[in-house]
Amino acid sequence: MRTRLQPGDLDACIMALLVQGDSELYAIATALAAVTDAGEGAIYPAIRRMAHADWLSSYLVEVNDGPPQRYYRMEAKGRDALANLLITRQRVVDEVKQALWGAAP
Amino acid sequence: VNRDQFIDALQRELRDMDAGEQAEILADYAAYFRQAADAGRDDAEVTAALGTPRQLADALKQVARVRLAGWQTPTATIGTDRVSSLLGVLVGGLAWAFGFLLKAALLLAFTLAGMACVVAGALLLLIDVPELKLQHMITLDIAGHNVSNPDMMMLAGAAMVLGGLLWIYIDVRLLRNLGRRVIDRLNALAQALRTR
Numbered sequence: 001m002r003t004r005l006q007p008g009d010l011d012a013c014i015m016a017l018l019v020q021g022d023s024e025l026y027a028i029a030t031a032l033a034a035v036t037d038a039g040e041g042a043i044y045p046a047i048r049r050m051a052h053a054d055w056l057s058s059y060l061v062e063v064n065d066g067p068p069q070r071y072y073r074m075e076a077k078g079r080d081a082l083a084n085l086l087i088t089r090q091r092v093v094d095e096v097k098q099a100l101w102g103a104a105p
Numbered sequence: 106v107n108r109d110q111f112i113d114a115l116q117r118e119l120r121d122m123d124a125g126e127q128a129e130i131l132a133d134y135a136a137y138f139r140q141a142a143d144a145g146r147d148d149a150e151v152t153a154a155l156g157t158p159r160q161l162a163d164a165l166k167q168v169a170r171v172r173l174a175g176w177q178t179p180t181a182t183i184g185t186d187r188v189s190s191l192l193g194v195l196v197g198g199l200a201w202a203f204g205f206l207l208k209a210a211l212l213l214a215f216t217l218a219g220m221a222c223v224v225a226g227a228l229l230l231l232i233d234v235p236e237l238k239l240q241h242m243i244t245l246d247i248a249g250h251n252v253s254n255p256d257m258m259m260l261a262g263a264a265m266v267l268g269g270l271l272w273i274y275i276d277v278r279l280l281r282n283l284g285r286r287v288i289d290r291l292n293a294l295a296q297a298l299r300t301r
Contacts, residue, residue, distance in 0.1 A: 025133060026140040033154065041156035044133065045164035052168060070133060 003036045008085050010038050010046050011055075015082040018056065018074045025070065047072060055081050107148040108138040111158060118162030121286060122169055130165060163293050170201055170290075198290060205283065212280050219272030226265025233259045 005013070013032055017023055029043040050056045055078030060068035074082075106114075112131055119127045134155075141151045155161065 026137055029137075030144075039156060040151075040154040041161055042164075044137075045161065045168055048130075048165060049168045066139060067132065067136065069136060 005036050005038055008089075009036075010042060011050060012082060012085045012089075013038070014043065014046060014050070015055070015074060015078055018072055019079075019082070022071045022073045024072065028072075050078065050081075053077070053081075106152040108135075108152070111138075111148070111152045111155070114158035115162060118158050119165065121282070121289065122166060126169060163296060166289065167197060167293060170197055195294075198294060201290060205287065208283060209280070212276050212283065216273055216276040216280070219269045219276060222265050222269030222272060224269075226262045226267075226269060229258045229262025229265065232262075 010032075013036060014028055017028055017031060025044060025047065028047070029040045032038050032043060033040045047056065051058060051072070054075055056072045057075050058070050058072050061071055062068050112134060115134065116127070116131055119130065122130075137155075138148065138151060142148070
């Protein structure tokens with residue numbers, strides 16, 4: 001069963017992969033399409049959007065057979081954005097727990 | 106659909122986009138197909154997984170417009186959440202509409218200036234028709250020196266008419282381009298509304 005992504009999750013997933021190391025579009029798209037309901041086609045527009053916002057940067061790496069390969073790297077703004085996304089999500093979870101069980105978060 | 110058809114279709118959809126950005130996107134998709142082929146996938150499977158060129162172009166153009174309009178916060182929703190993507194289209198649309206009105210006003214002003222040039226040039230040409238007796242009504246004055254001799258005025262008039270016409274032609278081209286982008290924008294909005 002593939003995880004159903006909520007708004008913001010796709011960005012968070014892409015950045016979660018990139019936090020582990022620079023990567024390229026095909027690897028990111030196939031990795032996420034395998035485990036989530038995000039289509040392969042949704043990854044590239046999301047990456048470009050984040051790159052335009054300077055969350056990510058890209059650089060080209062020469063390969064032996066064929067044109068250079070574009071790699072993406074996390075930027076400081078992206079790390080901030082990822083932290084914000086995760087904190088917001090955690091806050092929602094805490095508030096729901098609080099409402100359901102009255103437990104201190 | 107094979108990769109060439111897909112890339113051709115995408116290129117057609119992106120034709121209004123900045124040339125550098127367009128080339129980058131097309132190169133990235135070409136690389137994508139190469140890697141998928143290396144992994145043993147055929148083009149038909151990959152194009153099916155990527156979605157239609159029109160969907161991708163809409164999403165990519167939205168990214169570019171959002172940036173052009175100075176809208177820097179990713180909405181993190183394109184392709185995953187339709188309500189927010191509608192919101193994104195609306196917000197991006199408002200910011201874009203402001204820029205559009207500014208550009209349209211400038212272009213219209215320039216078109217009017219071009220027309221004024223043509224009229225002024227035509228008047229200068231008319232002076233050279235003696236029967237109209239306009240010589241005493243219009244004089245050509247450059248830095249305080251009266252240069253109202255018929256040859257000069259005929260040349261200046263012809264130059265102004267031609268220059269004005271060229272100016273109007275350029276403005277009309279730019280306005281048509283702007284109009285096409287308005288249609289694109291409305292299509293994106295209609296599509297966002299439909300997919301809700």
